[in-house]
Amino acid sequence: MSKVLIVADVFEGELQGSTARAVTCAQDLSPDSVDVLVLSASGSAAEAAAKIEGVTKVLSVERAENEHPLAATFAPQVVAAAKQNDYTHVLGPNTTFGKDLMPRVAALLGVGMITDIMAVNGPHEFERPIYAGNAVVTVEAPGDQVLVASVRCASFDAAADGGSAEVEALSLDAELPSHTRFVSADTGGSSDRPDLASAGKVISGGRGVGSKENFDIIFSLADKMGAAVGASRAAVDSGFVPNDMQVGQTGKIIAPELYMCFGISGAIQHLAGIKDAGTIIAINKDEEAPIFEVADYGLVGDLFKVIPELEEALG
Amino acid sequence: MKVMVSVKRVVDYNVRIQVKGDGSGVNLDGVKMSMNPFDEIAMEQAVQMKDAGTAEEVIAVTIGPAKAEEQLRSALAFGADRAIHVKTDEEIQPLTAARILAKLFEKEQPKVLLTGKQAIDDDANQTGQMTAALLDLPQATFASAIEFDGDKAKVTREVDSGLETIEVDLPAVITTDLRLNEPRYLKLPDIMKAKKKPIDAMSVEDLGIEEAVKLNVTKTAPPPEREPGVMVEDVNELVSKMKDKGLV
Ligand SMILES: Cc1cc2nc3c(=O)[nH]c(=O)nc-3n(C[C@H](O)[C@H](O)[C@H](O)COP(=O)(O)OP(=O)(O)OC[C@H]3O[C@@H](n4cnc5c(N)ncnc54)[C@H](O)[C@@H]3O)c2cc1C
Ligand SMILES: Nc1ncnc2c1ncn2[C@@H]1O[C@H](COP(=O)(O)O)[C@@H](O)[C@H]1O
Numbered sequence: 001m002s003k004v005l006i007v008a009d010v011f012e013g014e015l016q017g018s019t020a021r022a023v024t025c026a027q028d029l030s031p032d033s034v035d036v037l038v039l040s041a042s043g044s045a046a047e048a049a050a051k052i053e054g055v056t057k058v059l060s061v062e063r064a065e066n067e068h069p070l071a072a073t074f075a076p077q078v079v080a081a082a083k084q085n086d087y088t089h090v091l092g093p094n095t096t097f098g099k100d101l102m103p104r105v106a107a108l109l110g111v112g113m114i115t116d117i118m119a120v121n122g123p124h125e126f127e128r129p130i131y132a133g134n135a136v137v138t139v140e141a142p143g144d145q146v147l148v149a150s151v152r153c154a155s156f157d158a159a160a161d162g163g164s165a166e167v168e169a170l171s172l173d174a175e176l177p178s179h180t181r182f183v184s185a186d187t188g189g190s191s192d193r194p195d196l197a198s199a200g201k202v203i204s205g206g207r208g209v210g211s212k213e214n215f216d217i218i219f220s221l222a223d224k225m226g227a228a229v230g231a232s233r234a235a236v237d238s239g240f241v242p243n244d245m246q247v248g249q250t251g252k253i254i255a256p257e258l259y260m261c262f263g264i265s266g267a268i269q270h271l272a273g274i275k276d277a278g279t280i281i282a283i284n285k286d287e288e289a290p291i292f293e294v295a296d297y298g299l300v301g302d303l304f305k306v307i308p309e310l311e312e313a314l315g
Numbered sequence: 316m317k318v319m320v321s322v323k324r325v326v327d328y329n330v331r332i333q334v335k336g337d338g339s340g341v342n343l344d345g346v347k348m349s350m351n352p353f354d355e356i357a358m359e360q361a362v363q364m365k366d367a368g369t370a371e372e373v374i375a376v377t378i379g380p381a382k383a384e385e386q387l388r389s390a391l392a393f394g395a396d397r398a399i400h401v402k403t404d405e406e407i408q409p410l411t412a413a414r415i416l417a418k419l420f421e422k423e424q425p426k427v428l429l430t431g432k433q434a435i436d437d438d439a440n441q442t443g444q445m446t447a448a449l450l451d452l453p454q455a456t457f458a459s460a461i462e463f464d465g466d467k468a469k470v471t472r473e474v475d476s477g478l479e480t481i482e483v484d485l486p487a488v489i490t491t492d493l494r495l496n497e498p499r500y501l502k503l504p505d506i507m508k509a510k511k512k513p514i515d516a517m518s519v520e521d522l523g524i525e526e527a528v529k530l531n532v533t534k535t536a537p538p539p540e541r542e543p544g545v546m547v548e549d550v551n552e553l554v555s556k557m558k559d560k561g562l563v
Contacts, residue, residue: 011476046372070481071444072453087341096474099455103409103441107448112530115439127371129538130437131332135341140532179487180453183469183480197475201562225563243459243473243494250433250493252475258562270330279562281553294542299553308509309550314563 001033003057003125005087007078007105008038009097015048017198018093018151018156022049023052025151026091027159028120035059037081037170039074040254041067050165058126059170060217068182075104078277080174087146088123094150094253095197106148114139114149128152132249132272153197154254154255154276188242193219196245199228202256202277206246206270208263208284215240217307218262224311230254232264248273262303266291277301316425316462316485316559320363321416322354322390325436334537341520341535350386353431354392355427355498361429362394362547363496369463372396374423377416378506384514390507391503398509398514401522410527413445416524420450425486427468432490434458443490453483485511526536 004026009016018196026034033056038046046060059081065073078101082090090105092098094116106113119127124141126149141147181216194204203225205218216237221230230247231240247254255276262283264270269296274280282295283306292298299306326341327349328331333342341490350358365371375390377383379403385483387398403416420428426495447454455461455470459478462469464487519526547553559563 049378068479070448071456073446083536096457096472099440100454102442103439103444104448104454106441107410107413107445110410110527112408112442113439113445114530115441124531130535131326132340132435133439133538134332135334135483135531136538139534142528142530174533176454177451179484182483183482185476185480187476188479228356239493242477244477246477249435249438258557269328275541279560280541280544281557292544292546294541294544295543297553297556298544298546299550300546301549306550310554313550313554 001086002029002089004029004031004034004091005033005082006036007090007092007098007101008036008039008045009093009095010038010045011097013040013043013045015045016093016095017158017195018095018098018153019155020052020090021047021153022093022151022229023054023159024156025099025117026089027054027249029089029123034058034110035085036059037078039069039077043204046167047261048169051163053163055163055165058165058167060167061170061172065176069101069283070180070182071101071104072180073176074101075108076174076176076250077172079107079108080172082146082174088147089123089147092150094152096193098150102148104148107263109146109148111145111148112141114141114147116157117149117153118152122182139214144307152253154253158198184240185254188244193222194226194228196228196230197252197254199229199256201225201258202254202260203227204230204232204261204264205235205240206232206239206261206264209235209240212240217304221311224314232270261291262307264295267290316370317372317374317550318391318474319362319374319376319423319425319428320354320357320395320418321360321376321388321428321430321442322358323351323377323431324348324379324386325351325434325435326516328352328435333431338534338536348382349387350389351434353433353491356493356495357429357431358390358393359498360397360491361495366393374425377401377420378406378412380404387514388509389501390503391512393499396504397512400514401519402516402518403519406433407524408527408529409439409441410445413449414524414527415519415522416442416446417449418524422507427486430488430490432492443488443533447488450488453487454490455481455483456489456490458489459494461489461495468510477524
């Protein structure tokens with residue numbers, strides 16, 4: 001019997017798409033119930049969670065301290081909720097929210113944690129990547145302990161909307177610390193571009209793009225194709241684009257239908273982030289670049305010539 | 316203040332690992348080992364704090380086999396004053412590592428524990444957060460900038476939406492992200508000096524902690540292979556392939 005609790009990823013009051021992906025992962029456990037815990041200050045996130053197909057119940061904890069997702073504040077609440085209803089599984093998404101929070105939850109519950117579930121073999125048997133995804137291990141967790149894990153969002157489609165779960169206001173007996181305080185957030189201004197983590201098409205640039213100004217041609221092509229924009233670590237480190245655009249082992253792991261990259265060599269740490277992409281297209285001026293070993297279509301050429309030609313061909 | 320830094324011995328980030336044919340693990344014979352890159356960043360942060368006069372003492376800690384002394388020597392060459400080696404030949408999973416670090420933290424009473432955000436072998440991304448939880452301390456994960464101010468630290472964190480700044484009371488656990496700094500190259504005189512610095516060796520039993528129940532790895536497999544791709548001659552050919560697949 002599996003009773004699953006999913007910790008919702010809420011950012012600035014909005015439910016993030018990663019939550020619906022964790023719900024899909026939870027369905028693979030053939031669970032008796034899948035409850036979603038929404039910790040927020042107020043607002044619509046709990047209502048949004050109730051609409052996810054397959055959700056049994058939404059547990060909503062509204063308090064001012066939950067305005068910003070601080071792990072130190074959230075963890076005692078997740079632990080209290082997990083104990084209150086004897087959940088067998090507590091899952092979170094492998095976004096920076098879940099990566100920050102879930103290990104703290106696991107340690108407070110006194111159990112080990114499985115990071116990045118990519119497949120469910122049974123209620124206590126999972127597959128997860130190690131070594132930047134260059135190996136996949138099958139892990140068995142003890143059956144007599146609560147299982148805490150994060151879900152690799154790129155491995156699971158988002159559960160559809162269409163549910164109408166009950167929302168239950170939950171009051172928790174949890175003492176919240178005051179030693180950790182939110183100061184500010186810098187989201188780099190809002191953008192109309194699709195979200196990198198969930199976009200169907202992603203156009204990426206690397207060191208080969210050369211400068212922040214040059215990156216405009218990547219953005220321009222992406223806008224033409226309705227794609228999100230990503231980058232290699234080298235492009236971020238060089239200051240061409242902000243950190244939240246980094247794709248890879250230590251950045252975002254994505255699974256778009258189309259991944260098209262320009263001026264990226266294809267280091268293993270970068271490839272770790274795109275292994276699940278449907279079609280990978282690489283444009284690089286060096287025919288020996290390792291990216292061509294994984295690309296479905298490779299084109300040897302100068303990106304500054306190829307992109308204008310592409311824009312023209314695409315009309 | 317006193318700063319403690321955890322450093323893990325891992326397969327060097329440049330190595331392309333091979334999975335053993337019988338599925339029993341990853342082939343580590345003769346493979347180059349190094350300090351986890353995020354721990355180098357943590358070491359660099361600690362040593363910069365020493366240079367700036369913010370830290371008086373830097374202690375490096377590793378949990379691992381006898382050979383992990385190499386990584387402790389590197390930490391000492393970075394500029395750590397002394398090191399602690401918790402010796403074990405067993406694979407130590409994050410919760411047990413966290414229990415060990417928490418125990419050493421209680422003994423040493425540093426103001427800050429710096430860990431890497433993730434070890435690039437298990438890619439767990441857990442140990443720092445777990446240690447903070449066990450000690451009931453604040454955590455600031457994925458740090459790309461740290462500013463100390465008396466008994467507080469302001470930490471800028473790399474998060475999915477961009478950057479977030481939080482303030483934590485000290486003592487605290489901080490985990491490092493890539494853009495916190497660029498670790499220095501170790502120079503020969505520092506490497507020589509490091510040979511004389513003290514390493515305190517102990518066993519897991521000496522610390523009297525309870526090891527966590529292990530997650531059992533039953534199989535290690537190579538990742539699913541992608542179909543081999545093709546090279547196209549020019550943009551026109553590329554676009555027609557994309558159209559065939561319904562991608563544009
Ligand atoms: C601990 C750790 C974690 C890491 N995590 C990540 C991660 O999450 N994501 C990540 O991406 N990297 C990561 N890296 C870095 C990774 O190892 C590589 O250094 C990085 O991916 C290289 O980026 P790049 O391909 O843009 O740059 P380079 O390797 O320098 O490649 C640039 C490429 O551009 C091509 N080029 C140049 N000019 C042109 C042109 N005009 N037209 C076409 N092609 C051109 C060149 O031929 C070259 O192949 C990590 C490294 C470490 C140590
Ligand atoms: N065996 C170990 N010895 C020393 N430090 C460790 C060990 N395991 C984990 N750590 C620290 O915890 C960080 C995160 O590791 P992990 O949770 O395994 O991804 C590493 O970067 C190290 O700083």
